Amino acid sequence: MTKIAVLQMNSGIDPEANFAMIAQAANEAARGGAQVLFTPEMSILLDRDRKRAASWIESDAPEAMIGRLKDVARNSNIDLAIGSMPVAASGGKFANRAFYIRADGGEPVTYDKVHMFDVELSTGESWRESNAYEAGTQAVTVEETPLGRLGLTICYDMRFPALFEALGQRKCDCLAVPAAFTKPTGAAHWHVLLRARAVEASAFVIAAAQVGSHEDGRETYGHSLVVDPWGEVLLDMGGEKPGLGFCHIDMSRIDEVRGQVPSLANRRKIPN
Numbered sequence: 001m002t003k004i005a006v007l008q009m010n011s012g013i014d015p016e017a018n019f020a021m022i023a024q025a026a027n028e029a030a031r032g033g034a035q036v037l038f039t040p041e042m043s044i045l046l047d048r049d050r051k052r053a054a055s056w057i058e059s060d061a062p063e064a065m066i067g068r069l070k071d072v073a074r075n076s077n078i079d080l081a082i083g084s085m086p087v088a089a090s091g092g093k094f095a096n097r098a099f100y101i102r103a104d105g106g107e108p109v110t111y112d113k114v115h116m117f118d119v120e121l122s123t124g125e126s127w128r129e130s131n132a133y134e135a136g137t138q139a140v141t142v143e144e145t146p147l148g149r150l151g152l153t154i155c156y157d158m159r160f161p162a163l164f165e166a167l168g169q170r171k172c173d174c175l176a177v178p179a180a181f182t183k184p185t186g187a188a189h190w191h192v193l194l195r196a197r198a199v200e201a202s203a204f205v206i207a208a209a210q211v212g213s214h215e216d217g218r219e220t221y222g223h224s225l226v227v228d229p230w231g232e233v234l235l236d237m238g239g240e241k242p243g244l245g246f247c248h249i250d251m252s253r254i255d256e257v258r259g260q261v262p263s264l265a266n267r268r269k270i271p272n
Helices: 015-031 050-057 061-076 155-159 161-169 183-201 252-260
Strands: 002-008 036-038 079-088 094-101 109-112 118-120 126-128 140-145 148-152 174-176 204-207 211-213 219-221 225-227 233-236 243-249
Touching (some): 002 015, 015 079, 061 079, 155 183, 161 183, 183 225
Antiparallel strands (some): 118 126, 225 233
């Protein structure tokens, strides 16, 4: 059994306050016996005011923040799967970037969110992520973690099975799906999509989420989940408040499920 911790957050517009929450959670998670702490999308800065956010993103602060998170991982002796934080990218845009930081040091493994959330919701909310963010171009896995091979995704990516098929073909043992999901779409699709992605990849899905009303005016769905390869929900942290949850991952369950339903082995390529 591998024990993990999942941090459900209510991140705001102050990176220092958000960092402090993660550092405290890392210490608590390590004391609780967890080997990896998972945090949500935009853990370090959640701010829909892009002009205000740009002053931090375009400074030296994000690079310094990664160094501080590496110190937290080393001092707490726990791997950190930082769901994402905004960083400067090419062409004057930002990247929504996930980081896997090992307790034993080394450079973090990074993944840039591939699918941009460009929608008009029935509630009147409008989101145009591609106006400010540059999309990533490749699937990313982290090798030899306490959870085996870990596939990295971010939030809206969960709606695109091709990315998860690519990670499934790489035989990922676990998939990280950090999110800041809106309440309307969360209520309709969060559980069903994450359970489907777990079943399709015959892998554990670990989805740390933002929750509640945030300083920038948005509301997020919460319900951080851990789902096993059979689609069974092992942890649901609810949609009311932030907090730290723990879950045991039985890695033997992966081979058991793949033996019962060998969909990855039986998959055939369909011509266009």
